[in-house]
Amino acid sequence: METKICFRLNGKDVKITTDPLRRLIDVLREDFDLKGVKEGCSEGECGACSVLFNNKMVTSCIIPIGAADGQEIMTIEGISATEKGKIIVDAFADGGAVQCGFCIPGMVIAAYYLLSNNPDPSDDEIRLGISGNICRCTGYDLIVESIHLAAKRGGAIWKS
Amino acid sequence: MEELKCYMPKTLREALEIKAKVDVIPLAGGSDLMVSHKRTIGLTPVFEKPVMIIRNLPELRKIYVNDKGECCIGAGCTSAEIAENKLCPWHLRQAASRMGAIGLRNSATIAGNIANASPKGDTPGPLYLLDARVKISSLRGDREELVSDFIVKFRTIDLKSDELITEIIVPYSEDDFDYIFWHKVGTRKANAISKITVSQAIKFEKDGKTVKDYRVSATATGAKTNRSRDVEKLIIGKTIEPEIIEEVVNGFDQVISPRAMPEFRREATRRMIRRFLTEAAKHPKDKVIDTYEGYSMTGAPTPRS
Known part of the structure; x- marks a missing residue:
């Protein structure tokens, strides 16, 4: 069964005719070639497939594409093209936050979601903010430091 | 009505009309249903019955206090929305704020957590404690039932095929x-x-x-x-x-x-x-009695962080 689904993806209106029960992650990766959305656990627990859904961080592996109809989705590709996104990506690179890199798109989205709601987080608040993102290299400390760096570099930008 | 595999109503009325005609599985957050019906990477989940996506129904997303002073939570409110909303009772906010991962809390709904009828569900504990009721709607009208009666047993709820959970009503809060x-x-x-x-x-x-x-x-x-x-x-x-x-x-x-x-x-x-x-x-000053501070479930003192 195919249905027409219209939504906003990374700032552009898009439409697709597909099975509304297909997972959002599959549609983003296969139909829109957004390969920055990674699949880890497939159960909504690891955060690798995180996207923003109406500006809220969600795991795209547990959402059917039909639920995105009329809604707004931002992936790592859209976020890293924004000024705020660039600050985080640069901070992650400069801070040595990236090891194998598989969790990083999700981590960047978690950092973006955290800093957009809390521009100057404490260590504990950062750890809480990325608690839904699992890094199997276990390189959490440098990720936490890099998010501090992004908060510092962004300054007032995070409050806008 | 031609039977579809997936329905996408835009209003609650439309959802109840579909429910009256077709035995559909309502799907909101997907944190239980999409996981339990998943196949593998790239394959669409398969459900035993048609699905009705109700994630974005505006009627189910409200939190307010009714004229009796009871906290009313729309069935489609997410754990994150409940955790952040001070109108919601303290026990429920605690449970909602510790449910799964952040991204999941922005999807998982209170009605889904009840309907899943898992003994490990996070919200039923506080809801039982505070005598919360579920409001169940259909084209025949609304009815209410205690959450503790609505969850009949493991994985079983008292819901007819034309009914939909629309609201959770919590009569008590920490102020009581x-x-x-x-x-x-x-x-x-x-x-x-x-x-x-x-x-x-x-x-x-x-x-x-x-x-x-x-x-x-x-x-x-x-x-x-x-x-x-x-x-x-x-x-x-x-x-x-x-x-x-x-x-x-x-x-x-x-x-x-x-x-x-x-x-x-x-x-x-x-x-x-x-x-x-x-x-x-001992009538301590703080209303919240904490387990963690200097106390361990195993009897040994817990170091304070």
């Missing part, structure tokens, strides 16, 4: 009690499924000694969430004495029926009840 307690034992700080969660609340009479109201509920200690008014009656109308505490502790121990690791679950539950009642009898 002198001391409150909520503790989830999980294997780690974040993303944990409950090993046991105990919710408690107590209210004293004006004399400050006689117990006017006491409640305790426990999650993951049996086939469904446990609460027993008979056990609570053992202490209501009395003053808190060590013997009474043991009566309640032993009474509640008879109520629960944990399967896996029963000795651990029983002992931890006993300790949490004993701890709460012992501390409440």
Whole structure:
């Protein structure tokens, strides 16, 4: 069964005719070639497939594409093209936050979601903010430091 | 009506009309259903019945206080929305704020957590404790039922095929009690499924000694969430004495029926009840009686971080 689904993806209106029960992650990766959305656990627990859904961080592996109809989705590709996104990506690179890199798109989205709601987080608040993102290299400390760096570099930008 | 595999209503009315004609599975957050029906990477989940996506129905996303002072939570409100909203009772906010990962809390809904009828669900514990009701709607009209009756048994709820959960109504809040307690034992700080969660609340009479109201509920200690008014009656109308505490502790121990690791679950539950009642009898300044500070479920002192 195919249905027409219209939504906003990374700032552009898009439409697709597909099975509304297909997972959002599959549609983003296969139909829109957004390969920055990674699949880890497939159960909504690891955060690798995180996207923003109406500006809220969600795991795209547990959402059917039909639920995105009329809604707004931002992936790592859209976020890293924004000024705020660039600050985080640069901070992650400069801070040595990236090891194998598989969790990083999700981590960047978690950092973006955290800093957009809390521009100057404490260590504990950062750890809480990325608690839904699992890094199997276990390189959490440098990720936490890099998010501090992004908060510092962004300054007032995070409050806008 | 031609039977489809997936319905996408835009309004509650439309959703109820579909429900009246087709036996559909309502799907909101997807945190249970999309996981239990998943196949593998790239393959569409397969459901045994047609699905109705209700994630974005605006009628189901409101949180307000009704004219009786009860907190009304739309069925489609997410754990994150509940955790952040001060209109929601404290026990429920605690449970919602510790449910799964952040991204999941922005999807998972309160009605889904109830309808899943898992004994490990996070919200039923507080909802049982606070006498919460589910509002169930259909084209035939609305009805209400206690959450503790609506969840009939493991994975079974009292919902007809034309009905939809539309609201959760919570008549009590922390303001109705002198001391409150909520503790989830999980294997780690974040993303944990409950090993046991105990919710408690107590209210004293004006004399400050006689117990006017006491409640305790426990999650993951049996086939469904446990609460027993008979056990609570053992202490209501009395003053808190060590013997009474043991009566309640032993009474509640008879109520629960944990399967896996029963000795651990029983002992931890006993300790949490004993701890709460012992501390409440001392009338501390803080309303929230905490488990963690200087206290461990295993008896050894917990280092403060």
